[in-house]
Amino acid sequence: MSNKVIYGVFDDEEVLLTSAKALRSKGVRIKDVFSPFPIHGLDPVIGIKPTRLSNAAFFYGMFGTATAIWMTWYMLISDWPMNIGGKPNANWIENMPAFIPVTFELTVFCAAHGMVLSYLLVNKLYPGRKPHNPDLRSTDDKFIMEIQSSENKRVSEDEILSTLRSTGAIEINQKDLK
Amino acid sequence: MNYTFSSKTRNICFILMAIGLVSIVGAFIADSHRAWPSLLLNSFFFMAIALGSLFFIAIQYAAEAGWSAVVKRPMEAIASYLPYGAVFLGIVVTLSALHFNHIYHWADPEILHPTLENGQPNPHFDKIIAGKSGFLNPVFYIIRTVVYLLGWVLFLRAFMKRSEIEAKGLDVTNWKRSQSLAAWFLVFFAVTSSTSAWDWIMSIDTHWFSTLFGWYTFAGFFVSALTMITLVVLYLKGQGLLPEVTDNHIHDLGKFMFAFSIFWTYLWTSQFMLIWYSNIPEEVTYYMDRFANYKFLFLLNLFLNFFFPFLVLMKRGSKRNYNLLFFVGIVILFGHWSDNFVMIMPGTMKEHWHMGWVEIGTMLGFLGLFGYVVLSKLASRPVSNPTHVFYQESVHHHI
Numbered sequence: 378m379s380n381k382v383i384y385g386v387f388d389d390e391e392v393l394l395t396s397a398k399a400l401r402s403k404g405v406r407i408k409d410v411f412s413p414f415p416i417h418g419l420d421p422v423i424g425i426k427p428t429r430l431s432n433a434a435f436f437y438g439m440f441g442t443a444t445a446i447w448m449t450w451y452m453l454i455s456d457w458p459m460n461i462g463g464k465p466n467a468n469w470i471e472n473m474p475a476f477i478p479v480t481f482e483l484t485v486f487c488a489a490h491g492m493v494l495s496y497l498l499v500n501k502l503y504p505g506r507k508p509h510n511p512d513l514r515s516t517d518d519k520f521i522m523e524i525q526s527s528e529n530k531r532v533s534e535d536e537i538l539s540t541l542r543s544t545g546a547i548e549i550n551q552k553d554l555k
Numbered sequence: 556m557n558y559t560f561s562s563k564t565r566n567i568c569f570i571l572m573a574i575g576l577v578s579i580v581g582a583f584i585a586d587s588h589r590a591w592p593s594l595l596l597n598s599f600f601f602m603a604i605a606l607g608s609l610f611f612i613a614i615q616y617a618a619e620a621g622w623s624a625v626v627k628r629p630m631e632a633i634a635s636y637l638p639y640g641a642v643f644l645g646i647v648v649t650l651s652a653l654h655f656n657h658i659y660h661w662a663d664p665e666i667l668h669p670t671l672e673n674g675q676p677n678p679h680f681d682k683i684i685a686g687k688s689g690f691l692n693p694v695f696y697i698i699r700t701v702v703y704l705l706g707w708v709l710f711l712r713a714f715m716k717r718s719e720i721e722a723k724g725l726d727v728t729n730w731k732r733s734q735s736l737a738a739w740f741l742v743f744f745a746v747t748s749s750t751s752a753w754d755w756i757m758s759i760d761t762h763w764f765s766t767l768f769g770w771y772t773f774a775g776f777f778v779s780a781l782t783m784i785t786l787v788v789l790y791l792k793g794q795g796l797l798p799e800v801t802d803n804h805i806h807d808l809g810k811f812m813f814a815f816s817i818f819w820t821y822l823w824t825s826q827f828m829l830i831w832y833s834n835i836p837e838e839v840t841y842y843m844d845r846f847a848n849y850k851f852l853f854l855l856n857l858f859l860n861f862f863f864p865f866l867v868l869m870k871r872g873s874k875r876n877y878n879l880l881f882f883v884g885i886v887i888l889f890g891h892w893s894d895n896f897v898m899i900m901p902g903t904m905k906e907h908w909h910m911g912w913v914e915i916g917t918m919l920g921f922l923g924l925f926g927y928v929v930l931s932k933l934a935s936r937p938v939s940n941p942t943h944v945f946y947q948e949s950v951h952h953h954i
Contacts, residue, residue: 418953435869462832464834474828475832477824
């Protein structure tokens with residue numbers, strides 16, 4: 378069985394959105410959409426799950442908090458206690474107000490950097506990666522919808538093509554995948 | 556659609572007001588030293604919520620915010636309590652400044668003169684307060700109080716007048732006038748929100764001062780006002796009103812509650828940590844008093860007003876869960892009432908404080924009055940204002 382990829386080219390993001398809704402209602406799975414800017418409300422339509430990046434960020438933040446607590450305890454209470462401004466230095470909790478700024482900063486630092494690195498890794502955005510863009514016009518003024526026939530065995534290819542055409546695709550390109 | 560102020564709800568408000576009246580009268584008979592600070596606390600707390608709501612309305616205009624047009628009527632209803640709150644607070648602080656009670660140390664005329672009339676040294680002379688008497692004297696104090704309260708109430712009236720014109724039809728000129736009104740109000744509010752906090756609350760601990768106090772007080776009542784707006788909107792949603800208010804608007808209100816809880820904590824920490832670190836006797840007295848007799852409440856406030864909303868409201872889903880948001884809102888409101896309690900009581904009641912029938916009863920009484928005024932205002936006109944310039948933008952708000 379042939380494995381084809383179909384590219385529907387649109388020149389308006391609203392038209393693409395209605396077309397995507399029509400295709401989804403017929404049970405067509407849309408692989409991806411290439412667009413010069415984020416299309417509002419597209420994610421639930423093409424079936425992208427809400428990101429879990431925020432959950433990861435919470436744990437990165439917790440890691441930062443824990444690091445800061447350990448660091449301040451080890452450096453200023455355990456390893457080398459110092460008398461700064463006559464403050465009690467026998468235990469961590471009595472010194473805690475002085476450590477709030479560094480705890481806050483490390484929490485934000487770890488959450489922010491962790492999020493950025495996770496984002497880049499999950500989206501495979503690292504140096505030396507080959508760009509995966511079917512049509513360079515999608516970086517300018519066109520919106521490209523990518524559908525793979527191997528993922529859509531229940532819907533015939535003709536139906537996908539006719540739906541694309543009837544819902545306003547200005548151009549349809551097909552490519553065989555090996 | 557109109558909100559109907561049912562007789563059942565009305566009766567609840569009346570019962571609360573009756574409880575408050577009994578508590579206030581009973582407190583004056585039993586122990587007037589306890590009644591006055593409780594009156595100051597509750598009249599200030601509810602007035603400040605109305606003021607915070609007025610400030611929020613002004614911000615919407617100044618920032619040309621579109622999303623909030625559908626929840627503007629609830630905000631106006633909350634702000635409409637301002638004149639009532641102003642009358643109560645005005646009476647309480649004026650009588651306090653005239654030394655009808657001992658809330659304000661500086662109001663005592665005996666402490667101002669180094670010598671008595673017979674030439675002997677005055678044992679009650681207080682050099683620090685005498686040095687501040689150019690600012691903290693009853694006449695100037697009452698003038699300032701009248702300027703703040705009257706100023707805010709007049710601005711509220713102007714906003715309400717604009718709102719009436721707004722209800723008549725789409726009118727961009729009216730919106731622009733509202734915007735310049737908002738700009739003027741914000742300038743007036745920027746100064747008076749700080750100075751009023753110094754006068755009404757910080758001057759209780761007359762010897763002490765904090766340059767952050769105005770902002771700290773403001774942060775507390777602003778987050779209370781945002782929470783109250785959210786609670787009223789959720790209540791109206793529960794009544795089947797405000798169909799145009801979607802999860803997206805509620806989510807935004809929840810974000811405001813979350814963000815300004817953090818803002819309050821930021822100011823709380825900034826004030827506390829610098830004083831703790833420098834450890835200068837004239838500054839730390841404030842926190843010494845609180846740690847000596849109010850330690851549990853002082854730390855509880857940090858939990859209720861920061862850790863609880865921070866951890867619970869952090870997730871997107873919890874800001875879209877109406878029941879959870881309502882519950883968090885009630886906790887935040889109690890937390891800030893209790894925060895105000897710890898601002899007012901240590902300087903007035905010292906170690907003899909109670910949080911009992913007087914304070915809770917007075918709070919319920921003011922809550923009844925507040926609820927009555929706000930709900931009557933809501934019932935007096937439609938809860939939607941489709942002729943607001945940004946109404947369509949607000950209806951299509953999506954995040």
